[in-house]
Amino acid sequence: MLGNDGEALPTAAKEIPPELQGLRMTKQRREVYSVLLHNRDHPTANEVFGRVQADMPSISLATVYNCLDALVDHGLINRVNFDREPSRFCVNLTPHVHFQDKKSGVIHDLSFKDGCQITDVLDLPNGTEVSELELTIRGFLPKGS
Amino acid sequence: MLGNDGEALPTAAKEIPPELQGLRMTKQRREVYSVLLHNRDHPTANEVFGRVQADMPSISLATVYNCLDALVDHGLINRVNFDREPSRFCVNLTPHVHFQDKKSGVIHDLSFKDGCQITDVLDLPNGTEVSELELTIRGFLPKGS
DNA sequence: AGACATAATTAGAACTATTCTAATTATGTT
DNA sequence: AACATAATTAGAATAGTTCTAATTATGTCT
Numbered sequence: 001m002l003g004n005d006g007e008a009l010p011t012a013a014k015e016i017p018p019e020l021q022g023l024r025m026t027k028q029r030r031e032v033y034s035v036l037l038h039n040r041d042h043p044t045a046n047e048v049f050g051r052v053q054a055d056m057p058s059i060s061l062a063t064v065y066n067c068l069d070a071l072v073d074h075g076l077i078n079r080v081n082f083d084r085e086p087s088r089f090c091v092n093l094t095p096h097v098h099f100q101d102k103k104s105g106v107i108h109d110l111s112f113k114d115g116c117q118i119t120d121v122l123d124l125p126n127g128t129e130v131s132e133l134e135l136t137i138r139g140f141l142p143k144g145s
Numbered sequence: 146m147l148g149n150d151g152e153a154l155p156t157a158a159k160e161i162p163p164e165l166q167g168l169r170m171t172k173q174r175r176e177v178y179s180v181l182l183h184n185r186d187h188p189t190a191n192e193v194f195g196r197v198q199a200d201m202p203s204i205s206l207a208t209v210y211n212c213l214d215a216l217v218d219h220g221l222i223n224r225v226n227f228d229r230e231p232s233r234f235c236v237n238l239t240p241h242v243h244f245q246d247k248k249s250g251v252i253h254d255l256s257f258k259d260g261c262q263i264t265d266v267l268d269l270p271n272g273t274e275v276s277e278l279e280l281t282i283r284g285f286l287p288k289g290s
Numbered sequence: 291a292g293a294c295a296t297a298a299t300t301a302g303a304a305c306t307a308t309t310c311t312a313a314t315t316a317t318g319t320t
Numbered sequence: 321a322a323c324a325t326a327a328t329t330a331g332a333a334t335a336g337t338t339c340t341a342a343t344t345a346t347g348t349c350t
Binding site for chain 1: 347
């Protein structure tokens, strides 16, 4: 259903980054994280479940939810919400927003223009502390992108 | 739970704007819309249900959902989603984003700086057509705003 | 290594916001 | 008034997610 952006990807498992400190890296969490690293198409929990089952048929859906929560809590992945659709998960930790192409359904990560952030264009009271910010866009990409 | 921003508000019912063309204005839809106009605190469907029941005890929750959907479809109100929490509803039709103060829980409408829009700071491919865009922010307002 | 405390996993039940179904009622039109 | 159509309603159904309680794994301390 959803495609893959096709970037070069690390081979995971062996290359799990140091943010993992403080998170008990169980087989299940490693596998969930690895699945997310290998196919960065913003899968839902259920899609992750399906992919993990290929390597680990005995895992339960509850565990997938638990693992995803743990990874989000430790800042290794992000949760992405479009409206009230099922949450999706994203390993891209750089500041970005999400754009879903209405033709293909593919979700793309969109960066900011150099040196820009969203709050540059917003009328925020001086001294406001932003803790969480989520921007989702749907639309049509130009032909041939 | 949620407060009211305290703006001057029209008395509704009598002052329903012309966008209503094409929408059959039933007692229930009028009442739902009127409730939203009178207290602009971004209530959930369930909160709207509770408020409408004061004037119209026989209304059903399904009708409230139907009415909200109809009003959204006709562009009279907007649906607001924070994560996967219950949808909230907003009569403000001007371009704005939503900020929830983590201290009070109150949701504020935030405007753009003069002449700015979000896409100004985003790296969108040239010719991208944006159909829907939602930005939600959570954080802390400075003391005494 | 063995024993212990703690945390993670699991299956399944439970929960909640929302949507659906089918029957009834209201609306606007001829 | 009669008709066709759309809206309302109660309640059942659905779907994503969370909870519960039992089991298993993990890391630590001796």
